[in-house]
Amino acid sequence: MLPIQGVPHAVLIALPRAGRPDIDLAVLQHVLAVVSIEVERLDGVELRRRVNGSRLFQGLVEGSIEPAAATKPMASQGLDGGPWMVVTVDGDPDQLDIDRVHAVLVRDDLPHLLARADPGLILLVSEGGEEVLETLASSVRPREQTGTALPRLGISRTVTTLARIPDALREARWALETADPGQLAARYGERAATFAPSTLAEAESVVERVLGAVLRYDQGQDGSGALMTTLSAYFEANRSVQQCADELGVHKQTVMYRLKRVEAVSNRRLQKLSDLTDLYLAYRAWRQLYPPRHSGNDA
Secondary structure (H helix, E strand, C coil), X not given: CEECCCCCCCEECCCCECCECCCCHHHHHHHHHHHHHHHHHHHHHHHHHHHHHHHHHHHHHHCCCCHHHHHHHHHHCCCCCCCEEEXXXXXXXXXXXXXXXXXXXXXXXXXXXXXXXXXXXXXXXXXXXXXXXXXHHCCCCCHHHHCCCCCEEEECCCECCHHXXXXXXXXXXXXXXXXXXXXXXXXXXXXXXXXXXXXXXXXXXXXXXXXXXXXXXXXXXXXXXXXXXXXXXXXXXXCCHHHHHHHHCCCHHHHHHHHHHHHHHHCCCCCXXXXXHHHHHHHHHHHHHCCCCCCCCCX
């Protein structure tokens, strides 16, 4: 077994023929040189294929690529015609090495688009969830080798048109958000969430009912989003006003003023448990519906 220079996931294995147990190492070195050139070429082809697929996927998600313009690139990735489904993978970054996952998907001959997301990875694959789960399970290191939890998957409903890719990604993320803590894979709509909306339609309704006025207030203030930004930082800081102020780079009194405005506009009080619960659950739903846009580059 000899390593192929520059391609860490590839090796050359030589097996003796029957009746000829000896292996000529000099000949083998020449063979290795030829094979290395071809493997590096193929590795470069696969890298370009993954990067192009990632850009295509992100363009469909963000709406910068029209579905009609994506038909030919999808066919070149082996994904023409559909139906498809979107899978979001959330887990320890050390486990979710995008090159490793891509290599396993290629090895298993599973056409896909793969991209980084915040957090984790997102996949577009042809319909067939069980195959995806098995493939992804084999693409990460076992739990006992890492000491960390296994990746968790959220799976969208079947997608029959490319125009629905952004909604399918939201469904996959929502499935993961509403899954039980120990559940490794969740499909959108397969279970009712506890104390939270179970579908995107319900989530949109909750956001509108609880935070709709706040969102419209922000839009009316030159689109600054100051109230939602402050409310978000406040919840992420575990309701610490000082930590929220430090995170936003503003004075503590500014945070307190903005939170008072949130209370006034939403007609809810942060010191009242039922109102606080409404605001927090609506915030979580809003964040899942409209996550921050990821600007990473897979090139």
